[in-house]
Amino acid sequence: MxxxxxxxxxxxxxxxxxxxxxxxxxxxxxxxxxxxxxxxYVTSEAVFRARETAANFFGLSTPDQVVFTxxxxxxxxxxxxxxxFGGGRVVISDLEHNAVxxxxxxxxxxxxxxxxxQVDMKDPEKTVENFKRVITSQTKLIICNHAxxxxxxxxxxxxxxxxxxxxxxPFAVDAAQSAGVLPIDMEKDNIxxxxxxxxxxxxxxxGTGMLLxxxxxxxxxxxxxxxxxxxxxxxxxxxLPDRLESGTPNTSGICGLKAxxxxxxxxxxxxxxxxxxxxxxxxxxxxxxxxxxxxxxPFPKEGRYAPVLSFTVDGSPSEKTAALLNESGVAVRxxxxxxxxxxxxxxxxxxxxxxxxxxxFTGMDEAEKIVKIIRQTVQKSLQR
Amino acid sequence: MQGWNFxxxxxxxxxxxxxxLRTAGIRSFVGRNTDMKAGRGCSYAITVPNFGEKAxxxxxxxxxxxxxxxxxx
Numbered sequence: 001m002x003x004x005x006x007x008x009x010x011x012x013x014x015x016x017x018x019x020x021x022x023x024x025x026x027x028x029x030x031x032x033x034x035x036x037x038x039x040x041y042v043t044s045e046a047v048f049r050a051r052e053t054a055a056n057f058f059g060l061s062t063p064d065q066v067v068f069t070x071x072x073x074x075x076x077x078x079x080x081x082x083x084x085f086g087g088g089r090v091v092i093s094d095l096e097h098n099a100v101x102x103x104x105x106x107x108x109x110x111x112x113x114x115x116x117x118q119v120d121m122k123d124p125e126k127t128v129e130n131f132k133r134v135i136t137s138q139t140k141l142i143i144c145n146h147a148x149x150x151x152x153x154x155x156x157x158x159x160x161x162x163x164x165x166x167x168x169x170p171f172a173v174d175a176a177q178s179a180g181v182l183p184i185d186m187e188k189d190n191i192x193x194x195x196x197x198x199x200x201x202x203x204x205x206x207g208t209g210m211l212l213x214x215x216x217x218x219x220x221x222x223x224x225x226x227x228x229x230x231x232x233x234x235x236x237x238x239x240l241p242d243r244l245e246s247g248t249p250n251t252s253g254i255c256g257l258k259a260x261x262x263x264x265x266x267x268x269x270x271x272x273x274x275x276x277x278x279x280x281x282x283x284x285x286x287x288x289x290x291x292x293x294x295x296x297x298p299f300p301k302e303g304r305y306a307p308v309l310s311f312t313v314d315g316s317p318s319e320k321t322a323a324l325l326n327e328s329g330v331a332v333r334x335x336x337x338x339x340x341x342x343x344x345x346x347x348x349x350x351x352x353x354x355x356x357x358x359x360x361f362t363g364m365d366e367a368e369k370i371v372k373i374i375r376q377t378v379q380k381s382l383q384r
Numbered sequence: 385m386q387g388w389n390f391x392x393x394x395x396x397x398x399x400x401x402x403x404x405l406r407t408a409g410i411r412s413f414v415g416r417n418t419d420m421k422a423g424r425g426c427s428y429a430i431t432v433p434n435f436g437e438k439a440x441x442x443x444x445x446x447x448x449x450x451x452x453x454x455x456x457x
Contacts, residue, residue: 033394033395036415036416041414044395044399045399048395048400048403051396062400062447063400064394064396064400228426229395229425229427229428230393230424230425230427231424231425231426232420233424233425237394239393239394239397239449241394241396242394242396
C-alpha cells in the first residue's frame with residue numbers, strides 16, 4: 001500500500017516511538033502524580049521528561065506550561081472556550097479547520113462571534129494587513145492556523161502574533177499541520193497558545209496532543225477533576241499544568257510522543273521539511289501538466305507552503321477519484337478535510353479535493369509511482 | 385527531620401525543582417507532603433539533606449512556588 005494520508009496522521013511511526021510506548025507499558029505502570037511509591041515517581045518522571053522535551057522543542061522556558069491533551073482539536077476547544085468564557089469576539093483566518101469553527105459556532109449558533117481575515121495565497125504581507133483590518137476593540141482572541149491542511153499555504157504567524165501582542169490580545173496558533181515540519185518558537189513567534197497534534201509531524205501515536213501556553217493569559221477550564229494536588233480545595237487549582245490536566249493521563253502515548261519529538265529533532269525538522277517539499281514540488285510539476293487534473297495553488301515555494309498538495313480530476317468528485325486510487329493501493333484523503341472554509345475560499349466545497357501528503361518515510365521512487373497511478377486513474381475516470 | 389523540606393503544589397514543579405538542584409550539584413528527593421492540611425490536600429515536598437539555603441535560592445530563581453518550608457537540623 002502507498003500511504004499518502006500523512007496529513008491526517010503519519011504512518012508508519014518510527015521504531016523509537018513504538019519501542020517507547022511498549023517500554024512505558026512495561027516500566028511506567030503506576031499513575032503519575034498520584035501515589036507516593038517508587039513506581040509512581042518513576043512514571044511521573046517519564047511524563048515530566050516528555051514535558052521538558054516539548055518545552056525545548058517549541059521554545060518555552062518552562063515545562064509547567066506544557067499541557068497534554070488528546071489531540072489538537074481538544075487543545076483548540078480549551079483555548080476558545082477558556083478565553084471566551086465571558087463573551088467577546090474572535091478573529092480567525094478564512095482557512096480555519098472545524099476544530100476552530102465548530103467550537104465558535106457552539107458558543108453562539110445564531111450570531112457569529114468571529115471576524116474573518118482573508119489569507120492571501122501569494123503575499124503574506126497582505127495577509128497581515130487583512131488581519132489588522134478586522135481586529136476591533138471587541139476582539140478577545142486571534143486564531144490562525146500555521147499551515148492550511150488543504151492548501152498547504154503557510155501563514156505569517158510571527159507578524160500576526162506581533163499585531164496581537166501590540167494590542168494586548170491573546171494569540172492562538174493551530175499547528176496541527178506544522179508542528180514537527182516547520183520551525184515554531186513560542187517566544188519569538190509571539191504565540192500565547194500553541195495547539196499541537198502529537199500524531200502528525202511529531203510522529204507520536206494517535207490520541208496525543210498538546211496545548212502549550214505562554215502563561216500570559218489564564219484559561220477557564222473545560223474539564224475539572226482529580227489532579228493529585230490541592231485535593232481539599234473544591235476549586236480546580238490555578239497552577240499549570242494541573243489546572244488543565246484532570247484525570248489519568250495517557251502515559252504510554254506521552255512517552256511515544258516524546259520519542260517522536262526526539263526522532264524529529266535527531267533527523268532535523270528542516271531536513272524532513274526539505275525532503276517532503278522536494279516530493280511535493282515533483283508532484284506539482286508532474287500533475288500540473290497532466291490533462292484532466294486541476295491544481296489550485298501557486299507553485300509551492302519552500303517557506304511559503306507546507307508539504308500537502310490538493311487536486312481534482314475534471315468531472316469527477318474527489319471521493320470517486322480517491323476510491324479509484326484506493327483500488328490501486330493508494331491511500332489518500334478526499335472530501336472537505338474538515339475544513340469547509342478552506343474549500344469555500346477556492347470554490348471546491350461541492351467536489352472536495354484529493355489531498356496528497358508525504359512523510360519523512362516517503363521516497364521519491366514512490367512519488368514517481370504515484371504520479372503514474374494518478375495519471376492512469378485520470379484516464380479511467382475520463383473514459384467512464 | 386533531617387535536612388530541609390520545600391513544599392510545592394504540583395508534581396511537575398517538584399520534578400523541575402529536583403532537576404534544577406541536580407544541575408547545581410545538590411542532591412534532593414521528591415516525596416508526598418505528609419501534612420494534608422498544610423498542603424490543602426495532596427502536594428509534594430522536595431527534601432534537601434544539605435545546602436538548604438542555597439537550594440532555596442535556586443528554587444526561587446527557577447520560579448518554583450514554595451508554599452511552605454521546614455528547615456531541619
